[in-house]
């Protein structure tokens with residue numbers, strides 16, 4: 001290696017470095033931040049870890065992204081000793097989002113109320129609903145029937161869900177047709193267009209478990 005070649009080599013290092021710095025943003029721009037859509041995580045149903053395992057397998061021909069629960073909410077049946085016993089809870093749900101964080105987390109407030117009577121198997125009956133009013137999204141209350149007049153409803157025969165914003169009242173014992181399906185929580189007064197969104201629930205080993213919320217938005 002002669003002296004001239006050596007000097008050229010030394011001088012070319014900063015030139016090549018500057019060129020690499022100039023080109024690298026364009027190369028980075030061409031590389032996707034988030035992998036293609038995949039449903040790997042939904043099959044295992046384990047919340048956040050599932051989102052982290054979504055690593056680009058599956059490609060374009062996969063089912064649409066669906067919200068996923070963060071964890072089950074469960075109650076001991078002994079917490080509902082008599083009809084109209086109730087509990088409040090919040091249900092965590094994650095939705096896939098194409099951002100740095102990769103998901104959006106929401107907390108949905110709910111009521112679970114023991115209803116009078118039992119089902120065919122002799123188990124107590126329950127209603128579990130989102131507390132977010134289907135009218136304009138206020139959080140509604142569960143009230144004694146004597147309080148219904150304060151919500152402009154004068155024919156109350158049992159306890160009710162009632163919204164303080166525009167006085168919608170929902171009857172947990174009566175159902176209403178929503179898109180061909182009977183839903184408990186009929187609107188008996190006020191402007192709400194439908195019963196509150198319901199939660200899916202099961203009873204296992206003396207526990208009431210809330211597993212999912214009705215699809216289609218939170219209110």
Ligand code: FES
Pocket residue numbers: 133134135136137138163164165166167168190191192
């Ligand atoms: S938001 Fe509940 S009645 Fe309007």
